Amino acid sequence: SEVFVLNGPNLGRLGSREPDVYGAADFDDLTALCRDTARALGLHAEVRQTDDEAELVSWLHEAADGRIPVVLNPAAFTHYSYALRDAIAQRTAPLIEVHISNPAAREEFRHTSVVAAVATGTIAGFGLLSYVLALQAIAELLAESAD
Ligand code: DQA
DSSP: OEEEEEEOTTGGGTTTSOHHHHOSOOHHHHHHHHHHHHHHTTOEEEEEEOSOHHHHHHHHHHHHHHTOOEEEEOGGGGGTOHHHHHHHTTOOSOEEEEESSOGGGSOGGGGOOSSGGGSSEEEESSTTHHHHHHHHHHHHHHHHHHO
16 A cells, blocks of 8 residues: 655755765665665555645645555654644544654754654654654554554
């Protein structure tokens, strides 16, 4: 079954963006990792990235309408977008919030997530492995709800 892997602003610039924080892998590498991981788990990952809040909100509506599970890296929107939070709250399928870095160990403004309370759970601080762990969690949750 299908899972969305949705990424917010500046994540398209992985590889060149602050590599000391976010690593050397670029967005194509992340896309390939998510697709391969999903395939191994019997899922199909649809991987998307946008810098646009309205577009990200519309993708969350699409996921809610299709009852499609989501792995979401909201990037900077994490810290202030109530529009994103309200879109996430409409879902019924699992949604895992992921971060490459560990926001709790960084600047004060990153310590707040306005979406965490409406996510199924959060995985942060493991680099690109955060996405792998989130996809594994989705696969487990889907298997549990199937039996
Ligand atoms: C991030 C952490 C956010 O604070 C930041 O704004 C990002 C990336 C992460 O994956 O570590 O853009 O979500």
